[in-house]
Amino acid sequence: MLIKKRLIKSNGIRFSAQINGKEVGRAYLYVLFNDLHPKPFGLLEDVFVEEEFRGKGIGTSLTKAVIEEAKPLCYKLIATSRYYRPAVHQLYQGLGFMHWGKEFRIDF
Numbered sequence: 001m002l003i004k005k006r007l008i009k010s011n012g013i014r015f016s017a018q019i020n021g022k023e024v025g026r027a028y029l030y031v032l033f034n035d036l037h038p039k040p041f042g043l044l045e046d047v048f049v050e051e052e053f054r055g056k057g058i059g060t061s062l063t064k065a066v067i068e069e070a071k072p073l074c075y076k077l078i079a080t081s082r083y084y085r086p087a088v089h090q091l092y093q094g095l096g097f098m099h100w101g102k103e104f105r106i107d108f
Contacts, residue, residue: 011031012031017061026062039073042074042076043078
């Protein structure tokens with residue numbers, strides 16, 4: 001068997017929430033392509049808010065900004081979260097994400 005490979009295009013956008021010139025939160029949107037769909041899919045990654053600024057809607061605002069950016073570009077947006085983060089799960093579900101599957105990973 002022969003396994004071929006070719007480089008495919010992907011892009012990333014970093015979102016930053018700032019208060020008084022200080023970054024207090026961030027999120028990433030990765031736009032990834034495959035041959036199965038005419039439009040790429042989006043991956044929402046590393047939504048983070050500094051602890052003292054949590055509960056103030058910053059994570060919601062960041063996530064909404066990513067969703068709005070992804071809508072015209074992507075056919076779907078995927079968000080991942082660890083099992084022990086139920087507040088994050090509620091945030092995502094409140095913004096329209098569905099619990100869809102299970103993530104498997106290998107850390108290197």
